[in-house]
Structure formats: C-alpha cells, structure tokens
Amino acid sequence: MALSQEELHWWAQNAKITVEDGGLHGYLVLRSELLQEEKLPELSFAGLSEFLRLNGITYGIDMVACQQIVMNPRGYIDARARIASGKEQIHGQNAQIEILVDNEPDNTPRVLEGGRVDYFDLGAVRTIYRGQILAKRTPPTEGIAGISVSGATLVAKPGRDTRLPQGKNTSVSADGLLLVADSDGHVSYAPRENKINVFDIFEVKGDVDFSVGNIDFLGSVLIRGSILPGFKVVAAGDIEVLGNVDGATLEAGGDIQIRGGVQMRNQGAIKAGGTVRVRFLQGATAEAGMDVLVRDSIMHSHISAGRNVLMEAQKSVIVGGLVRAGNEIRTRTLGSPMATPTEVEVGVHPHLRIEMAEIHAKLKELHLNIDKTKKALAMLDNMAGQNPLPPDKQQLRQSLSLTYDFYLHEEEELMYRRSEIEAILLDTRQAKVYTLEQIFAGVKLTLGQNVMFVRDPMRGPLFFEISDGEVVARTTSHNGR
Structure with missing residues (x-):
C-alpha cells in the first residue's frame, strides 16, 4: 500500500507514541476503541515509519516489530510495543x-606459650x-x-x-x-x-616524667616505660607505650598502641588519626580515626572510633559512658546487671561530622574573602579602563590576582573533601553492634538516626542492625561473624 495522507491521519488518530527511560526507548500503543471495529485498514511499513519520524523517532527503529504491527495491528491494540531502542551511554569510571x-x-x-594470645603483637x-x-x-x-x-x-x-x-x-x-x-x-x-607519611622514630628509654618532659615530635614515638599524670606526648606519626598511661594526653597522626592500660581520672585524653590499641580503658576519653581495639574492658569512658570498636577477650565488657563507632562495635558483654546507663552509637562517624562543620565554617569565611577580592579587582579594572594604572596600583592588582587564584584553589580543595565526607555519612549499611554473650538493661543503642533502649537482659550471641528504619536484634554465630 502506497504512503498516503489518509494512512498518516489514521496513525495520528489511533496510535500514541511515548519515549521513556531518558530517551532510550520508544513505545507504540494502539487505542483500545479499535477493538470495536470489525475491519482495520491496510497499513504499510512506510506509513508507520513516517508516523514515527513525525513523532521524533529517528534512531534505533525495530524494523521487525514495526513490520509485525502493520501486518497484524489488532494484536497490538491497547498493548505497549517497543518500536525503537537507543544506544545507552556508558558513564566513566572513577579513578x-x-x-x-x-x-x-x-x-x-x-x-604465646601456654596458649595465651597477645592481641597487641600485630606488626604495627x-x-x-x-x-x-x-x-x-x-x-x-x-x-x-x-x-x-x-x-x-x-x-x-x-x-x-x-x-x-x-x-x-x-x-x-x-x-x-x-x-x-x-x-x-x-x-x-x-x-x-x-x-x-614516612617518619623517623623518637625513642624514650624509660618513663615520660619530669626527667623527660612533654614530647612533640614530627615522627613516631616509642616509650619503653609509662606516661605519668599531667604529661603530653604529641607525634605526627605513631605512639607506642610499653607501660601504662595515667592521666596523660596522647595525640598521634597515626596509631597509638599502649601495651598496658589507661586510667584517666578525669584528666588527659587519647587521640589518634589511625587506630588505638590498649589493654583497658577506665574513666578515659579516646578518639581514633580508624579503630579502637581493647582487650579487656571499657569502663565509664567516652570513646569515638571512625570505623570500629573491637573487644574479643574472653571477659571483654563495656560498662557505663558513651562508645561511638562509624561502622561496628563488638564486645562479649554490654552493660551490667545493675543496669548501669551505657550508651553505644554506630554509623555516626563523629570525627567526620566535626570535620564537616569545620569545612562549612572555612567555606563561609572563604566566600567572603573571594567576594571582597573580586570587588577590589573589578574596581581596579574599571580604573584601568579610563586611564592607565599607576605602578603602585598595577602591583596591587597583581597581588590581588594571585590572592584570588589562591582562594579559588583552596575552595576547590574544601569542596572536594566535603563531597568525600558526604558520601561516607550517607552509607549506614555497615552499622552494627555485636554482643557475643549478654546485653543488660540500661543500654541505649543508636544506629544512624535510629534508637533502641534495652529494658530486659538478652543472651547472645546477638547483633543489632538497621532494618526497615528501626534497630532490630538478630542471632549470629558464636564468633559473631
């Protein structure tokens, strides 16, 4: 059948074209009222092709499907028939x-000999x-x-x-x-x-006391004794203490490993960019960019870990205070039979939220400086359009241009870091709390934005996770994995 205006008019009256999936697919539907007609007109492939062109369908036309439609239009009444498929774009891979x-x-x-396990000899x-x-x-x-x-x-x-x-x-x-x-x-x-970073190591043969004084080193620090109350050790790399920490302050850009225990007595703090490893924490404040690994106990302490808080000794326990982790908290016992108020939070990434707030403050100040510099440059450019700038004004404009470029570079760095943090904060899939033996009443569990109060003791092994917007307890294998 030759292409005619009557056929095009029939297609226009009885067919509907839709483009879906962002332009990737085109569909044709014949109106259901055609079922009432005893005989349908003879249709042509050329007529359907022209109708598709008039409706903007020009690429990826399925000729077989179109031919079937014109040969048996009644079979496609009130049914979506895909008549064209585009070529999907392939997005680039991130570095x-x-x-x-x-x-x-x-x-x-x-x-070790006798079957004991040294949880701290991990090749740090x-x-x-x-x-x-x-x-x-x-x-x-x-x-x-x-x-x-x-x-x-x-x-x-x-x-x-x-x-x-x-x-x-x-x-x-x-x-x-x-x-x-x-x-x-x-x-x-x-x-x-x-x-x-690649660092050298500063070594203290004995205790950090009045014979040594505070330490601030652009490398790693090894202390073969203990750190006494009131002293401060700061290292851009790692800190390793073979003894105990008693009411002292430790800050490391990398890991902090304490072979003994920590008693803060409401003074001092521990802060590591990497992982904190310690035998026990009592009345302590500790923060780690990655993990906090404790062998025996965390008691009445304020602990924050960017990733995990892990305790796997046979009698490990968390009692009192507040323990936070970005992904996972794992212990044998959580809380106490006396219903001691104990809070644990996962999926909160405390250090990232603090960094995000700092970035917002820096960007606000930076945008003010960019605006001021831009206005000053505009004023000088306006002066230059009327008369040549004197040497001092030319030097000022050159200085302002360099400052403006510096501000733009700093803005780009801050916004890049902000996007990295936002991606991490949106992902709470890894937020879990494991109790391998028992969890007592008085424990408050916070996973992301969801809260659960434990009102009755529960026997483990259990793990708590987010399911359908609420915190739920599930049984797990004996080793908690």
Missing part, C-alpha cells in the same frame, strides 16, 4: 587508588625504604556517549578523579600514577587526612 602499605590490624595475633611497625611504591592510581575514564531514539546525544558523565595520598617524605611520579617514598623510615597511613 582508583590502591594502597600498597599495610595499615590494617593483623587478624592472626601471635600465640612498618618499615619503608627509599624508592618503595606506597600507592598506585588508576586514572578515571571519560565515558562513552549514547544516542536517544530521537537521534540526540546522551551525554556520559566522566569519571571523577582522585589524588594520591601524598604526605611527608613521599613524592608523586611524573606520570601521576605512583606514590613513592623519598627516604627510609616508618610508614603511617592516616585515612582521615588521606595521607601516607
């Missing part, structure tokens, strides 16, 4: 960073040599554009770039793909700052 240094706790602690010291590759970067891809059924280009999103975690005594290769150590030393990866 990937592979960390080649071991910054994770060893999962196989050393077994990591030696790096000059020229050693610390991290690798796979560049992002651009993506491949697609085509809609109307012939329009479907834009593909390019992959987001990611920088290598360059820190002290490290350098990036000329091609931007490798992070290399510039010197021999001790490596420390601080995920919180997204930096790999």
Whole structure:
C-alpha cells in the first residue's frame, strides 16, 4: 500500500507514541476503541515509519516489530510495543587508588606459650625504604556517549578523579600514577587526612616524667616505660607505650598502641588519626580515626572510633559512658546487671561530622574573602579602563590576582573533601553492634538516626542492625561473624 495522507491521519488518530527511560526507548500503543471495529485498514511499513519520524523517532527503529504491527495491528491494540531502542551511554569510571602499605590490624595475633594470645603483637611497625611504591592510581575514564531514539546525544558523565595520598617524605611520579617514598623510615597511613607519611622514630628509654618532659615530635614515638599524670606526648606519626598511661594526653597522626592500660581520672585524653590499641580503658576519653581495639574492658569512658570498636577477650565488657563507632562495635558483654546507663552509637562517624562543620565554617569565611577580592579587582579594572594604572596600583592588582587564584584553589580543595565526607555519612549499611554473650538493661543503642533502649537482659550471641528504619536484634554465630 502506497504512503498516503489518509494512512498518516489514521496513525495520528489511533496510535500514541511515548519515549521513556531518558530517551532510550520508544513505545507504540494502539487505542483500545479499535477493538470495536470489525475491519482495520491496510497499513504499510512506510506509513508507520513516517508516523514515527513525525513523532521524533529517528534512531534505533525495530524494523521487525514495526513490520509485525502493520501486518497484524489488532494484536497490538491497547498493548505497549517497543518500536525503537537507543544506544545507552556508558558513564566513566572513577579513578582508583590502591594502597600498597599495610595499615590494617593483623587478624592472626601471635600465640604465646601456654596458649595465651597477645592481641597487641600485630606488626604495627612498618618499615619503608627509599624508592618503595606506597600507592598506585588508576586514572578515571571519560565515558562513552549514547544516542536517544530521537537521534540526540546522551551525554556520559566522566569519571571523577582522585589524588594520591601524598604526605611527608613521599613524592608523586611524573606520570601521576605512583606514590613513592623519598627516604627510609616508618610508614603511617592516616585515612582521615588521606595521607601516607614516612617518619623517623623518637625513642624514650624509660618513663615520660619530669626527667623527660612533654614530647612533640614530627615522627613516631616509642616509650619503653609509662606516661605519668599531667604529661603530653604529641607525634605526627605513631605512639607506642610499653607501660601504662595515667592521666596523660596522647595525640598521634597515626596509631597509638599502649601495651598496658589507661586510667584517666578525669584528666588527659587519647587521640589518634589511625587506630588505638590498649589493654583497658577506665574513666578515659579516646578518639581514633580508624579503630579502637581493647582487650579487656571499657569502663565509664567516652570513646569515638571512625570505623570500629573491637573487644574479643574472653571477659571483654563495656560498662557505663558513651562508645561511638562509624561502622561496628563488638564486645562479649554490654552493660551490667545493675543496669548501669551505657550508651553505644554506630554509623555516626563523629570525627567526620566535626570535620564537616569545620569545612562549612572555612567555606563561609572563604566566600567572603573571594567576594571582597573580586570587588577590589573589578574596581581596579574599571580604573584601568579610563586611564592607565599607576605602578603602585598595577602591583596591587597583581597581588590581588594571585590572592584570588589562591582562594579559588583552596575552595576547590574544601569542596572536594566535603563531597568525600558526604558520601561516607550517607552509607549506614555497615552499622552494627555485636554482643557475643549478654546485653543488660540500661543500654541505649543508636544506629544512624535510629534508637533502641534495652529494658530486659538478652543472651547472645546477638547483633543489632538497621532494618526497615528501626534497630532490630538478630542471632549470629558464636564468633559473631
């Protein structure tokens, strides 16, 4: 049948075209009233093709489907028939960073004579040599554009770039793909700052007392004795204490490992960019960018971990205070038979929320400075349009231009870090609390934005997670995994 205006008019009156899935698919539906007609007109492929063109369908037309429709239109009355398919765009892959240094706790602690396990002998010291590759970067891809059924280009999103975690005594290769150590030393990866640093080690042969004084070192610190009340040890790398910590302050950009225990007595604090390892915490305040690993007990303490709080000794217990973790809290016993008020929170990432608030404050101040600098440059440019600027004004404009570029670069860095933190805070899938033996009344569980009060003791092994917007308890295997 030859193409005619009557046929086009029939298609226009009886068929409906829809484009869905962002322009990827086109569908045709014949109106249901056609079922009442005894005979349908003879239709042609050319007529349907022209009707599709007039409705903006020009690419990816399914000729077989169209031919079937014109041969048997009654079979497609009131039914969606896909008559065109575009070419879907392929979005680019984000850049990937592979960390080649071991910054994770060893999962196989050393077994001592008599069957005892040293939970702290986990190979925390990591030696790096000059020229050693610390991290690798796979560049992002651009993506491949697609085509809609109307012939329009479907834009593909390019992959987001990611920088290598360059820190002290490290350098990036000329091609931007490798992070290399510039010197021999001790490596420390601080995920919180997204930096790999290579440090030397400062060693104290005995206690940190009045014969030594406070320590502030741009490397790692090894203390073979204890830290006495009132003293402060600050290290850009790691801190290792072979004795105890009594009412002292410890701050490390990397890990803090205390072979003995910690008693704060309402003074001092522990803060690590990486992981804190300790035998027990009593009346303590401790914060870790990654994990807090405690062998025996956490009692009446305020603890924050960016990732996990893990306790797996046979009699490990958390009693009193507040314990926070970004992903997971694991202990044998939670709370006490006396219903001691005990709070645990997971999925909150406390240090990231603090950093986010700091970023917002910095951006607010930065935007004010950018606005002031921009207005000053505009005023000088207006003056230059009327008469040549005198030398002092030219020098001022050059200085303001450099300042403006610096502000824009700083803004880009802050916004990039903000997007990284936002992605982490939105993910609460890993938020869990494990109690391998028992949880007592008086415990308050907070997972993300969801709260559960334990009013009656429960026997383990249990784990608590978010399900359908509320905290639920589930049974688990004996080892809690």
